[in-house]
Amino acid sequence: MPSLYDLHMEMVEIWSNSDFAVQAINVPGDWPKYHSLLDRLRYAQSRFRTCQVKLSSVCANLAARKIAKSVTNEGRYHSYLARGEPTWLHTTIKED
Structure with a gap:
């Protein structure tokens, strides 16, 4: 937040x-x-x-769950908005 x-x-x-x-x-x-x-x-x-x-x-909201998992599993503690999304996120958002 x-x-x-x-x-x-x-x-x-x-x-x-x-x-x-x-x-x-x-x-x-x-x-x-x-x-x-x-x-x-x-x-x-x-x-x-x-x-x-x-x-x-x-x-x-599959995209939100995948983001939450990537934060905890991959240590992505900085904002996706500030740093840019990982490559899989764009595809996930389209599918969601």
């Missing part, structure tokens, strides 16, 4: 296919075990005019 903030985005949507994650983010008081992580996420959310967290189906 810092990259979105740096790009001066004001309205952000976070989509997850995990109902538990969406519940934890939307009702953090019900998830005390994750208090520290949820506090950091709330701080990041507060930097935007609006930041909504929504539930998506597992089949939706």
Whole structure:
């Protein structure tokens, strides 16, 4: 989310296919075990005019799931928008 903030985005949507994650983010008081992580996420959310967290189906948005996997598996920690996308992303977006 810092990259979105740096790009001066004001309205952000976070989509997850995990109902538990969406519940934890939307009702953090019900998830005390994750208090520290949820506090950091709330701080990041507060930097935007609006930041909504929504539930998506597992089949939706293949490109976003592949990006998330490449960030964690390949260590792509810099913004795709800032550095340019990997070669497979363009094809994936067309297919999605």
